Amino acid sequence: MNDALPYTFGGIKKIPAGKARFIILPIPYEGTISFKPGTRFAPEAIIFSSRYMELYEEETNTQPWENGIITLSEITQDVHSAEKMMKKIQRNVKKLLKDNKFVFALGGEHSISFPIISEYKHKYPDLRVLHFDAHADLRKQYEGSKFSHASVMRRISELNCEIYSFGIRSLSNEEAKDLQELKNVHIHFAHNCRNQALIDKADSLPDGNYYISIDIDCFDPSVVPDTGTPEPGGFTWYEITDFLRKFASTHKIIGADIVELAPSNHYCASAFLAAKLVYKLIAYICANEL
Ligand SMILES: [Mn+2]
Numbered sequence: 001m002n003d004a005l006p007y008t009f010g011g012i013k014k015i016p017a018g019k020a021r022f023i024i025l026p027i028p029y030e031g032t033i034s035f036k037p038g039t040r041f042a043p044e045a046i047i048f049s050s051r052y053m054e055l056y057e058e059e060t061n062t063q064p065w066e067n068g069i070i071t072l073s074e075i076t077q078d079v080h081s082a083e084k085m086m087k088k089i090q091r092n093v094k095k096l097l098k099d100n101k102f103v104f105a106l107g108g109e110h111s112i113s114f115p116i117i118s119e120y121k122h123k124y125p126d127l128r129v130l131h132f133d134a135h136a137d138l139r140k141q142y143e144g145s146k147f148s149h150a151s152v153m154r155r156i157s158e159l160n161c162e163i164y165s166f167g168i169r170s171l172s173n174e175e176a177k178d179l180q181e182l183k184n185v186h187i188h189f190a191h192n193c194r195n196q197a198l199i200d201k202a203d204s205l206p207d208g209n210y211y212i213s214i215d216i217d218c219f220d221p222s223v224v225p226d227t228g229t230p231e232p233g234g235f236t237w238y239e240i241t242d243f244l245r246k247f248a249s250t251h252k253i254i255g256a257d258i259v260e261l262a263p264s265n266h267y268c269a270s271a272f273l274a275a276k277l278v279y280k281l282i283a284y285i286c287a288n289e290l
Pocket residue numbers: 133134135215217218229260
């Protein structure tokens with residue numbers, strides 16, 4: 001434990017924004033959660049945990065922090081509608097993309113992915129989305145909101161991005177029916193892609209610029225219990241990291257988020273896992289460019 005470290009992701013020393021490639025963007029937004037609350041505490045818990053990680057990364061034998069990682073102040077929830085919050089997030093991301101940054105957002109609930117991906121799609125018309133989640137999140141709307149976490153992939157599908165979803169094991173009858181019409185949404189159900197079958201899919205996805213959205217509930221609840229809507233039958237740590245390492249070696253990744261962690265006070269392993277996953281993904285991306 002080192003209280004002397006700066007309060008940044010990884011405890012990494014602040015560098016001038018111009019020198020940073022990876023922007024850790026905390027978005028503690030929680031507006032439409034339907035089950036167990038707490039995602040608003042996730043960015044703080046992830047950053048707190050990340051300060052106790054080793055900054056050397058052993059799989060790639062690299063020091064990912066050397067690529068320039070900075071942590072921005074959080075985007076606060078000081079507006080009074082989900083729509084205004086979406087616009088606020090989008091404005092922030094627009095500035096970062098203008099400067100060619102890699103945005104790594106820390107939710108908050110999954111709704112935050114929509115304004116981020118909207119802005120990415122403006123800049124990269126060929127954008128594809130790689131999505132890990134227990135839930136399809138394809139409802140037209142949920143509890144009266146178009147911007148619910150349960151509708152986020154539906155909104156993103158309307159941007160005409162190709163979406164590749166992995167780990168899905170919870171969806172409504174209506175979502176399942178709609179899937180037949182949603183030609184740009186490619187769902188890989190959890191029961192069909194476990195272990196090596198999952199890893200093998202990593203290099204079968206088409207080329208393009210990819211944004212990766214990781215709902216932490218893609219993991220099995222025995223691995224990550226701290227999430228709002230846990231579903232049995234999820235991935236292990238090595239299923240996800242092996243997939244990402246392989247995917248990063250064959251595909252271009254230009255942005256990412258990790259959402260839906262709902263940290264508990266007495267148990268820090270889930271937040272630490274989220275922190276480490278962020279750092280691993282940065283390592284995999286940079287190691288393949290060497
Ligand atoms: Mn989910």
